[in-house]
Amino acid sequence: MSLRSPRWIVWRLAFLLLAACTAWSVPASAHEVRPAYMQLREIAPDRYDVLWKVPRTDTTVLDVTPRFGPGFLLVETGNEAIVNGFVVYHYRLTGDRPLPGTRLEIAGLDQTAIDALAEIELKDGRHYSYLLQPTDPAVTIERDPTFWTVAKTYVRLGIEHIWLGFDHLLFVLALIIITRGALRIVKTITAFTLAHSITLSLATLGLVHVPGPPVEATIALSIVFLALEILRTLEGKETLTSRKPWLVALVFGLLHGLGFAGALADFGLPQSAIPLALGSFNVGVELGQLAFVFAVLGLMRLLAMRPNWPMPARRLAPYAIGSISMFWVFERLSGFLV
Numbered sequence: 001m002s003l004r005s006p007r008w009i010v011w012r013l014a015f016l017l018l019a020a021c022t023a024w025s026v027p028a029s030a031h032e033v034r035p036a037y038m039q040l041r042e043i044a045p046d047r048y049d050v051l052w053k054v055p056r057t058d059t060t061v062l063d064v065t066p067r068f069g070p071g072f073l074l075v076e077t078g079n080e081a082i083v084n085g086f087v088v089y090h091y092r093l094t095g096d097r098p099l100p101g102t103r104l105e106i107a108g109l110d111q112t113a114i115d116a117l118a119e120i121e122l123k124d125g126r127h128y129s130y131l132l133q134p135t136d137p138a139v140t141i142e143r144d145p146t147f148w149t150v151a152k153t154y155v156r157l158g159i160e161h162i163w164l165g166f167d168h169l170l171f172v173l174a175l176i177i178i179t180r181g182a183l184r185i186v187k188t189i190t191a192f193t194l195a196h197s198i199t200l201s202l203a204t205l206g207l208v209h210v211p212g213p214p215v216e217a218t219i220a221l222s223i224v225f226l227a228l229e230i231l232r233t234l235e236g237k238e239t240l241t242s243r244k245p246w247l248v249a250l251v252f253g254l255l256h257g258l259g260f261a262g263a264l265a266d267f268g269l270p271q272s273a274i275p276l277a278l279g280s281f282n283v284g285v286e287l288g289q290l291a292f293v294f295a296v297l298g299l300m301r302l303l304a305m306r307p308n309w310p311m312p313a314r315r316l317a318p319y320a321i322g323s324i325s326m327f328w329v330f331e332r333l334s335g336f337l338v
Contacts, residue, residue, distance in 0.1 A: 034085070034263070035131075035157075036106070036116040038066050042123045046098065050074065050091040053083075055114060061087050064109050064116065069102040071095055104130070105138035115160065117153070119270050127270050129153040129277065150273045151280040158284020161263055162292070167219055167328060168256055169292055174226035174321055176296050178233055179245040189293055191246040195253025196260060197282050203261030204269065204278055212262040213332060219259050220328035222252045227322030234314055260285065 037053040054062050068074060072095040081088045095102075099120070106116045112134055120128040120141065129150045130139045142149065162168060175192065179185045202208040226248075229241040241248045269277045 035114055036062070036064055036109075037086075038106075038116065038118045040093065040099075040118070040120045042099075042121065045123075046095045048093040048095075048099070050093050052089040052091060053086040054089070056082065056085060056087050062108070062112055062114065064112060064114075065107050066091075066118075067105045067107045068093065068095070068099075069104075071097050072099075072102070100126070100141050100143040103138060103140050104132075106132050107137075109137035110134050115157075117157065121270070127273055129270055129273075131156050147276070150270060150276050154277045154280035155284035155287070158281040158286075159288040160284075161260065161281075162285045162288035165259075165263070167216075167223060167325075168259070168289075170321055170324065171219070171223050171226065171252065171256065172289060172292060173296055174223060174230060174318075175245060175249055176293065176300070177317060178226065178230050178241050180242075184245060185293075185297070188245040188249045189289070192249035192253040192256070193286055193289070195250045196257030196285075199254045199257030200260045200264070200282065200285075201257075201278060203258055204264055205274070208258075210258050215255065215258045215262065217329060217332040218255055220325050220332055222255060223325035224322055224329065227318040227325060230318035230321075231315065234311070234318070 034055045036055060037051075039051040041049050043049055050066065052066060054064060056062070066074065072093060075092050075094075076089060077092045078090040099122070104118060106118075109116055109132060114134070116132045116137075118128070118130045118132060118139075120130075126145055127150070128141060128145050130141075131153045132139060172189070172192070175188055176185060179188050199208065203210070226241065229239045229248075232239050233242050264278075264281060
């Protein structure tokens with residue numbers, strides 16, 4: 001085969017793209033970048049307990065701290081502890097005025113790439129949920145929280161979660177590739193949505209408990225399975241997924257819902273608004289997922305305008321998907337078997 005032949009060029013491009021995808025999977029190997037989390041609870045008039053959780057790596061703890069307006073004093077009350085990849089701090093906050101109407105800022109957040117979720121509960125039953133971001137690290141606490149205060153925060157968390165959950169997106173991408181026909185794609189994605197919504201709700205409410213590391217490793221294996229199914233389909237073989245993609249999506253969707261629940265457990269749900277927060281998070285996940293599906297379908301439509309793609313180019317996607325997923329499998333297995 002000539003080094004200048006079209007077939008050689010396609011194989012060379014396929015190799016380079018596969019290497020790039022595998023390299024991309026290294027920083028994306030974690031399920032997602034977890035947000036910092038602040039839980040503030042009023043224990044007496046203008047006195048509050050504050051729990052502050054900051055994500056950490058093996059070598060680094062992010063230098064981010066809650067900061068309140070004039071007239072408030074934040075004092076650490078205990079030693080920090082390391083819990084599930086977070087450093088947990090405990091503070092006592094006192095003020096000379098009520099907290100509503102004052103300003104909350106996460107100092108240092110604008111120097112990071114993470115968000116911070118703030119949950120505030122007052123003794124009179126008022127509850128606030130805010131998602132602060134590097135581009136907007138401060139908020140004025142409302143005097144009268146509304147339904148949308150919690151809903152908006154958890155919808156945004158759901159959208160960010162699915163967009164940063166590269167394993168879930170890769171699974172959805174594989175489902176779209178192997179499913180033929182717009183109606184079947186809709187049916188398949190709907191089955192996946194229903195399944196992961198069920199297990200997300202059950203696990204978040206404490207009705208089902210499965211250890212996180214085995215779930216994450218099995219999620220990666222589910223993507224490897226789909227990559228192999230795509231390759232068999234390209235070889236002209238009929239597979240379970242090509243015949244009934246909705247069934248495969250339903251079964252594995254139950255598993256992926258447990259993965260969503262593990263992420264949601266990192267920052268928790270407001271005890272006074274669990275149904276609203278859980279429902280809003282689910283809505284956010286689905287909005288993010290639908291945006292991804294439409295983007296993929298649009299790209300596939302553009303690619304379909306060039307007929308007769310050579311087989312090496314058609315195999316590139318499942319090879320890339322399978323390679324990235326196997327990297328995740330080995331990484332996640334080493335994480336809980338060591």
